[in-house]
Amino acid sequence: MKGNKYEILTNRQIALIVLSTTIGYGILILPKNAAENAGTAAWVAVALSTIYAFFVTYMFTYLGHVHPNMTMPDYSQMLVGKFLTFVFLIIYALNHFVFFTLLIRSVSEHISQTVLVRTPRAVIIFVFLLVAFYAVSKKLRVVALICEFYGVSIYIGLVIICILLFTQGNLNNIRPLLGTYDIKSYLKASLTLSIPFSGMETLFAVPIDKANGKKVFKYTSTAIFLVGFLYILIVESCISVRGINMIIHYKDALIEVVRSVDVVQLEFLRRLDGLFIVIWIMAVFTTVVMYFHNTVFFLSKCFNRISYNIIAIIVTIASFCLSLLPLTPSDIEKALNYTAYFNVITIIFIPLILIILTKVKKHEKK
Amino acid sequence: MKKSRNIFFRIIKLVLIIPVLLLSAGCWDYQDINRRTISIAFGVDKVDGIYQYSTEVAKLTSDEGQAQGSIQIPKGYIVISEGENLESAKIDYSYKIPLDDFTGGVRIALFGENFAREGIEAYVNRLDNIYGYRKTTAMAVSRETPCELLQTKIKNDISTGFYMYDMIISLSKIGHTLYRNLGDVLKYIAMKEVGFLLPYIGKEGDNIVYLGLAVIKNSSLVDILEGEDAKGVLYLLSERKPLFSEAIPTPGNKNLLSFRVYAKKKKINTEYKDNRVVINVDVSLNADLEYEYYFNPITKKDVKNFEHAISNRVENMIKNSILKSQKEYECDIFQFARHFQIQHPKIYEKIEWTKEYPEAQINVSVNTKINSLGFLDPNVKTKF
Numbered sequence: 181m182k183g184n185k186y187e188i189l190t191n192r193q194i195a196l197i198v199l200s201t202t203i204g205y206g207i208l209i210l211p212k213n214a215a216e217n218a219g220t221a222a223w224v225a226v227a228l229s230t231i232y233a234f235f236v237t238y239m240f241t242y243l244g245h246v247h248p249n250m251t252m253p254d255y256s257q258m259l260v261g262k263f264l265t266f267v268f269l270i271i272y273a274l275n276h277f278v279f280f281t282l283l284i285r286s287v288s289e290h291i292s293q294t295v296l297v298r299t300p301r302a303v304i305i306f307v308f309l310l311v312a313f314y315a316v317s318k319k320l321r322v323v324a325l326i327c328e329f330y331g332v333s334i335y336i337g338l339v340i341i342c343i344l345l346f347t348q349g350n351l352n353n354i355r356p357l358l359g360t361y362d363i364k365s366y367l368k369a370s371l372t373l374s375i376p377f378s379g380m381e382t383l384f385a386v387p388i389d390k391a392n393g394k395k396v397f398k399y400t401s402t403a404i405f406l407v408g409f410l411y412i413l414i415v416e417s418c419i420s421v422r423g424i425n426m427i428i429h430y431k432d433a434l435i436e437v438v439r440s441v442d443v444v445q446l447e448f449l450r451r452l453d454g455l456f457i458v459i460w461i462m463a464v465f466t467t468v469v470m471y472f473h474n475t476v477f478f479l480s481k482c483f484n485r486i487s488y489n490i491i492a493i494i495v496t497i498a499s500f501c502l503s504l505l506p507l508t509p510s511d512i513e514k515a516l517n518y519t520a521y522f523n524v525i526t527i528i529f530i531p532l533i534l535i536i537l538t539k540v541k542k543h544e545k546k
Numbered sequence: 547m548k549k550s551r552n553i554f555f556r557i558i559k560l561v562l563i564i565p566v567l568l569l570s571a572g573c574w575d576y577q578d579i580n581r582r583t584i585s586i587a588f589g590v591d592k593v594d595g596i597y598q599y600s601t602e603v604a605k606l607t608s609d610e611g612q613a614q615g616s617i618q619i620p621k622g623y624i625v626i627s628e629g630e631n632l633e634s635a636k637i638d639y640s641y642k643i644p645l646d647d648f649t650g651g652v653r654i655a656l657f658g659e660n661f662a663r664e665g666i667e668a669y670v671n672r673l674d675n676i677y678g679y680r681k682t683t684a685m686a687v688s689r690e691t692p693c694e695l696l697q698t699k700i701k702n703d704i705s706t707g708f709y710m711y712d713m714i715i716s717l718s719k720i721g722h723t724l725y726r727n728l729g730d731v732l733k734y735i736a737m738k739e740v741g742f743l744l745p746y747i748g749k750e751g752d753n754i755v756y757l758g759l760a761v762i763k764n765s766s767l768v769d770i771l772e773g774e775d776a777k778g779v780l781y782l783l784s785e786r787k788p789l790f791s792e793a794i795p796t797p798g799n800k801n802l803l804s805f806r807v808y809a810k811k812k813k814i815n816t817e818y819k820d821n822r823v824v825i826n827v828d829v830s831l832n833a834d835l836e837y838e839y840y841f842n843p844i845t846k847k848d849v850k851n852f853e854h855a856i857s858n859r860v861e862n863m864i865k866n867s868i869l870k871s872q873k874e875y876e877c878d879i880f881q882f883a884r885h886f887q888i889q890h891p892k893i894y895e896k897i898e899w900t901k902e903y904p905e906a907q908i909n910v911s912v913n914t915k916i917n918s919l920g921f922l923d924p925n926v927k928t929k930f
Contacts (some may be wrong), residue, residue, distance in 0.1 A: 221758070354890040359891065421729075423733045425738075426729075426733050436681075442680070
C-alpha cells in the first residue's frame, strides 16, 4: 500500500497504550466483582482473567503484525471487502462511542459525589470532553505520548497506593488464599471482570510497522501481565484492609478503602484519597482519550470526505448530549454491563474472523 | 518575522489562559475554611426517650475581649440538638449551626450507654453512608451522656474531642486499650457472628478517664470489662504488644518482684473434632524485671519459678475472660470465627458459629520467658 501513511509508534508506546487504556474506570468495581464470586480467592479470578486478556491481546497484536503499517480498516477491506468493513467500522465506532460516553458520565458522577460536590455535572463533563477533544484532535502520536507519560505515572502511583494500603491491612483478612477450592466460582468470577480488562481492542487503530518487529508481542503481553499484577495488588490490598464481608457491599470499593485508611507516618499525606482521585482521573482520561480517538478514526475511515477534525467536533457534541441524558446511576451500570456483553463481538468474534481469513489468504498465496 | 509573531501569539494565549484557569478554580465548590462548621467530636445518646446529639465544633474566631496579638488557639464549643429520631435530631443540629457542616475532621464518635444498650448498628450504617465521615473516626462508649463528657474542660489539649482521641491512641499504643474505628466496627458488624469491644470512658471529678472495655454483642452493649478481665482480653487481642506490669510474690510472700510483661506471639489453631469446635490458643510472653521491692538475690531456680508464676497468672486471666465470653455473653468477642474460617473454610460454611462457640473447647497455654533481670546485679557478693 501507500508508503508511510501513518505515524509510526515505538514498541514502548504501543505497550503503554494497552496498559493505560486497560487501567481506568474498572479498577473501582474490580475488588467487589472479584470478591463477590470468588471470596478470598479473588486473586485467582483476576489471574485467570489476565490469561484470557493475554490471548485476546495476542490476537490483536498478531493482526497488526502480519499487516505491517496498516490499521484494521485497511486490512479488513483486503480480507472481507468494502461493505463488511463498513459494518465492522460502524459497530466499533458505536461501541467505543457509547463506552467512553458512559465512562465520562459515571466518572462525573463520582467526581460530583466526592470532590466537587456543588459543581454542576454538565460542567465536569464539558471540561473533561474539551480536554479529551484537544488531545484527540492532535491525532495518534500525541495520544500515544499522553498514554506513555500518564501510563507510567498511573502505574507507579497505584502500586505505591496499594503498598500503603497493605501496611494498614491485616494478613488474616486475605486468608484462606485459595478460598473454598470451588473452581466453578473462580471461573464465574473471572468472567465478571470483562470491564476492567477491556482496552486492548483499541489496538485496531494502532499501526504496527515492520520496524517494530516480533518484539511487539513481548511488549504488549508484558503490558497485560503488568495490568494483571496491578489488579491482583489492588484486590488483595482492598481485602486485606476491610475484609471480604465488607468489600462486597461497596460498588466503588477502591475509593471506600482508600478513604478508610490513615497512614499516620506520612504526616500531611496521611489521607490518601486526594492522591488517589488524581491518579484515577488520569487513568480514566487515558482510557477515554484512546476510545475517543478510535471512534473518530473509524468514522473518518467510513466517511472519507469529511475531515478528521470535523468528525471529532461532531463526536464531542454528540457525546456531550448523550451524557446529559437523565439516567440514574443504576441505569448507567446496566448500560455499562450491556456494552461489556457486546464486547464479545468486538473483542473476540470480529478479530477471530479476521485472523481466520488472514490465514486462509496466506494459504492461498502458497 | 514569522517566528517572532508566533512567539507573540503564544504569549497572548498564555496570558489569556492562565487568568481563566486561576479564576475558574473556585467557581462552585470553593468555600473558605472559616465559612464552615468544623466538627471535631460528637456523641449520640437517648435521654428520656429522645435522641440527643452533642457535637463539639472548632471555634476559629477569638473570643471578645481577648487581648489582641496573643496566640490564638482554636477551642471548641458544644452544640446540643435533640429529636424524636436520628433524622430529626440531625435536622435540629443543622438549624443550630450557622455555616455549612464539615464532618471530615471528626476524630471520635461517642455512644452514650443508654444508646449503646439499644444498639448502634443503625447509626453506624448511617455514618457509613454519609460521605463526609472518615472511616478512621474512633469509636467509644461513654458512661455519662456524651453531652456531659464533651462539656468537660480539658487543661492539656486543644479540645475535649482531641483529648479523648489522643488518650485512646496513646493507650492502645502500649496495649492498654483497643483502638476501634468506624471501618473496624462496620467490618465486625458485617461478619455478624462475632462480637467486638470498644473503649469505655467516663468522667471522674474534673477529668475524663479510661474505664475499661465495652462488650458489644449483636451491635448492642451487654457488659463492661474492667480490671483483670479486660487485661485477659487485651493480652489476646491487642495488635501492639500489650505491656503490663505484674508484681509477682516470692515464696512466703517475703518479697515482690515487678515484671514488665508483653505478649510476643499469639498463635490460634482451630480444629473440628467430634462435631465440636476446638480452639488452641498459644501465647508466648516475654518479661523483663523492672525492680525488686526489696533487694534480694535471684537464683536460676527463682527465675524458672517466676516464669511459671507469670504464665499461670496470665493464663488464668485469659481463661476467665474466654469463659465469660462463652458462658455469660455467649458471643465470640475474640473473633475466633475468622481464624476458624481461614483454617476450615468448608466446615465453617456448614456450621452455625453462634451456636457452636459457647460449647467450644478452648485450650489456653501461656509460656513465659524472662529475658533480662535489668542492670542491677541481685547476686552480688556483699563481703565488705
